[in-house]
Amino acid sequence: MKPIKTTVFALTLAAATFAAQAERVQIAVAANFTAPMKEIAEAFAQDSGHEVEAAFGSSGKFYAQIQNGAPFEILLAADAQTPAKLAEEGLALAETAFTYAKGTLVLWSKDAERIQDGPETLRAGQFRKLAIANPRLAPYGAAAMETLEHFNLVETLEPRLVKGDNIAQTYQFAATGNAELGFVALSQVYRDGALVEGSAWTVPADFHGPIQQDAILLKRGSDNAAARALLDYLKGETAREIIRRFGYTI
Amino acid sequence: MGFSDADLQAIWLTLRLASLVTVLLLLIGTPIAWWLARTRSAWKGPVGALVALPLVLPPTVLGFYLLLAMGPNGPVGQLTESLGLGLLPFTFWGLVVASVFYSMPFVVQPIQNAIEALGERPLEAAATLRAGPWDRFLTVVVPLARPGFLTAAILGFAHTVGEFGVVLMIGGNIPGETRVVSVQIYDYVEAMDYGQAHWLAASLVIFSFLVLLVLYSLNHRQALR
Numbered sequence: 001m002k003p004i005k006t007t008v009f010a011l012t013l014a015a016a017t018f019a020a021q022a023e024r025v026q027i028a029v030a031a032n033f034t035a036p037m038k039e040i041a042e043a044f045a046q047d048s049g050h051e052v053e054a055a056f057g058s059s060g061k062f063y064a065q066i067q068n069g070a071p072f073e074i075l076l077a078a079d080a081q082t083p084a085k086l087a088e089e090g091l092a093l094a095e096t097a098f099t100y101a102k103g104t105l106v107l108w109s110k111d112a113e114r115i116q117d118g119p120e121t122l123r124a125g126q127f128r129k130l131a132i133a134n135p136r137l138a139p140y141g142a143a144a145m146e147t148l149e150h151f152n153l154v155e156t157l158e159p160r161l162v163k164g165d166n167i168a169q170t171y172q173f174a175a176t177g178n179a180e181l182g183f184v185a186l187s188q189v190y191r192d193g194a195l196v197e198g199s200a201w202t203v204p205a206d207f208h209g210p211i212q213q214d215a216i217l218l219k220r221g222s223d224n225a226a227a228r229a230l231l232d233y234l235k236g237e238t239a240r241e242i243i244r245r246f247g248y249t250i
Numbered sequence: 251m252g253f254s255d256a257d258l259q260a261i262w263l264t265l266r267l268a269s270l271v272t273v274l275l276l277l278i279g280t281p282i283a284w285w286l287a288r289t290r291s292a293w294k295g296p297v298g299a300l301v302a303l304p305l306v307l308p309p310t311v312l313g314f315y316l317l318l319a320m321g322p323n324g325p326v327g328q329l330t331e332s333l334g335l336g337l338l339p340f341t342f343w344g345l346v347v348a349s350v351f352y353s354m355p356f357v358v359q360p361i362q363n364a365i366e367a368l369g370e371r372p373l374e375a376a377a378t379l380r381a382g383p384w385d386r387f388l389t390v391v392v393p394l395a396r397p398g399f400l401t402a403a404i405l406g407f408a409h410t411v412g413e414f415g416v417v418l419m420i421g422g423n424i425p426g427e428t429r430v431v432s433v434q435i436y437d438y439v440e441a442m443d444y445g446q447a448h449w450l451a452a453s454l455v456i457f458s459f460l461v462l463l464v465l466y467s468l469n470h471r472q473a474l475r
Contacts, residue, residue, distance in 0.1 A: 060440035085442075129340060134423060137440045162340045162422030165436070173422065177322045178339045 022049040023226035026071055028062040029054050030078035030213060031168045032103065032140065032185045036246040037076065040239045048233070050226040058166045060137055066091055066218060073221025074230060076100060076213065078167075079139045083216035096217035100234045101248040103211035104186035105143045105203040110177055118201025121181070122153055127160070131173035131182035134163045139211050140170070144183035146208035186247035213248075257450055259426050260434040267342070267430060268410040271349040275357040275406045276399070278350065283361035283402075284387075302355045309352065313419025316348050320420070340422035345430075348420055349410045356405040364398020365391060397472045404465045408458060 029037045034056045041052035055062075055072070059082040066072055066086060075092065077083050080099070087094035107118045115121050122130075133141030141163065148154045162178075164170030167185050174182030183203075189196055215234060221227035233239055240250050253261070286298055304312060319326045320338040327337050338344035372394060376386045392399065414432040421428035423437070431450060438447035 058440060060442060063442060064439060128337070129422075131422070134437065134440075136437065162424060165418055165423070165440070169418075172317070173339075176317055178317060178320075178337060179422075 022051060023224060024051045024053055025073055025221070025224060025226045025230050026053045027055070027074040027076065027227075027230070028066070028070070028072040029056050029076045030059055031056050031166045032078055032187060033076055033101065033213065034168070036101075036187065036242050036248070039242045040234070043238055043242065044230060044233050047238070048226070048229055050229060052230065058137065071220060073218055073224055073227040074215060075218055076215045076234075078103075078213055080212045080214045083214045086218070087216060090219070092216045092218045093222060094216075096231060097214050098231075098235065099212050099250070100215045100239075101213045101243050101250050103140060103143075103213060104205070104247055104249065105140060105147065105183055105208065105211065106186045106189065106200045107181060107203060108171075108174060108184050108189050108198055108200040109181050110175055110198045111180065112197075112199050114180065115199040115201050118203070119151060121201070122148075122151060122157070125156065125160075127180035129162050129173075129179035129181075130157055130160050131162050131164055131170045131179035131184075133167045133170045133183070134165060138164075138166055138170075139213075140167045140183065140185055143203075143208035143211055147183070147203050150207045190247035192245055253449060254446065256425060256429075257431075257434060257446070260429055260431045260450075263342075263426060263428075264411055264430040264432075267345055267349065268407045270346055271353060271410045272357075272403055272407045274346070274350055275353060276403060279354060279357040279402065279406075280361055280399075283358045284365060284391075286358065287362045287365035301358050304352050305355050309413070309415025310419060312352060313348070313416040316344075316351070316416065317420050320344060320347070339420045340424060340428060342427050344420055345417060345428055348416050349413055352413055352416050353406045353409045356409045357402040360398045360401040360405065361395065364395035364401075367398075368394055397469055400468060401465060404461060408461045411454075412458065 027037075037054055037056075041054060045051055059075075059077045059079055062070070062072070062075060062077070063082050063086065066075065067089070075083060075086065083092060083097050084094075086092035087097060107115060107121070109115050114127075121127075132144040135141035135145040145154070148157060162173055164173055167188070170182055171184045171188045173179045174184060186200075186202065189198065189200060215231060217227060217231060243250050282297070282301065286294060286301075317339055318324050320330070321327045322331070322337060330336065330338055338347060368391065372390050373386055376390045381389065412432065413430070414436070417428065417430055417433055418436070421430075421433065423429050423433060429437075431454060435447055435450045435454070438444070438450065
């Protein structure tokens with residue numbers, strides 16, 4: 001019996017010391033970055049002992065919540081404007097802002113045969129609905145509109161556009177087949193160097209403005225060492241490797 | 251500031267949707283309520299529970315299943331396609347169908363309660379006077395259960411105006427087709443355009459308050475009689 005008791009005691013002691021050092025970081029994360037963030041949070045917890053509590057949603061909603069006292073310490077936005085705006089209003093620390101990922105826009109269909117040549121698929125118009133993220137709200141939506149402008153297809157395709165409230169919903173419209181085509185984030189349909197399902201065309205980056213996703217330390221997190229540690233971790237190779245694996249560039 | 255053209259379009263669309271849904275719900279909901287109020291069948295429990303489901307389910311659940319069911323691989327989607335109607339998501343009629351499900355309990359339950367409260371006696375009396383089933387329904391049930399029908403119509407209308415989650419899931423935000431007031435407000439808030447959001451949101455608060463005020467005042471008067 002005795003050895004077991006000693007082990008239990010040692011473990012309890014170890015857990016107690018560990019808990020004393022471990023802190024929690026509450027972060028707000030853009031919906032498109034959900035999957036990579038979960039992996040990064042796990043890796044970060046293993047490497048540092050700090051725990052990450054993440055909320056996933058749209059940058060616009062987080063902006064309103066942060067303005068009204070939401071307890072977030074870091075924002076990983078889907079754009080560069082929202083962090084800049086928060087910094088301007090004194091709710092975030094401007095000098096901590098940096099680009100943690102650059103998004104890639106793809107034209108995607110659940111149907112593996114549908115997209116052979118992306119521009120041709122768009123021009124031929126053999127589809128009923130094309131899902132895009134709301135261009136007023138989501139950077140992926142704005143990039144999708146710019147791509148359509150590039151091909152001079154806005155007027156022709158406007159009646160067939162259905163707009164998702166964010167990029168996750170846009171994917172849902174296309175993934176359920178209700179829209180045959182969708183402009184989604186590469187990160188949603190791509191794992192480890194290959195498409196998970198369907199067919200896709202990667203939109204060349206010069207057809208639209210950059211989809212630059214910025215992170216920033218919020219005022220509430222300025223005294224939390226774990227928050228600063230997480231920001232550093234996001235710039236490190238472990239995180240960047242995960243980020244790239246999900247189809248972002250950095 | 252005031253309403254923009256897009257706002258007016260959304261308001262008009264919302265009113266059109268809510269009116270149509272209310273009429274449809276009175277037509278569909280009344281027989282269901284009648285049956286629920288008078289049946290002794292073992293199916294009363296399951297049917298009643300099914301009708302009440304939208305009261306407890308988050309709208310996203312309803313919206314998600316409607317999106318799947320009405321999509322190209324869903325049973326409803328395959329039916330509408332084989333009938334040559336195309337697919338329902340992202341259309342005005344898709345919203346109508348969704349809202350009928352979503353607002354059903356708000357129409358069925360008041361009517362059901364009103365009919366249950368009548369009891370058997372007025373109907374039996376009418377039957378002895380040789381009133382046929384239709385006659386009994388139109389000249390006895392409808393006038394006596396009027397407060398129930400009124401409550402049902404107002405709640406059905408107001409609840410459809412206030413619908414959001416389901417529309418967001420199956421609407422696709424198309425101006426003049428599926429972009430209702432609640433979605434328009436959400437867009438303003440998300441785009442950080444709080445001024446415009448306030449205009450529409452405050453109007454909706456006032457509108458909803460007035461609707462409920464009318465409802466409760468009418469019911470109060472009825473109760474005093």
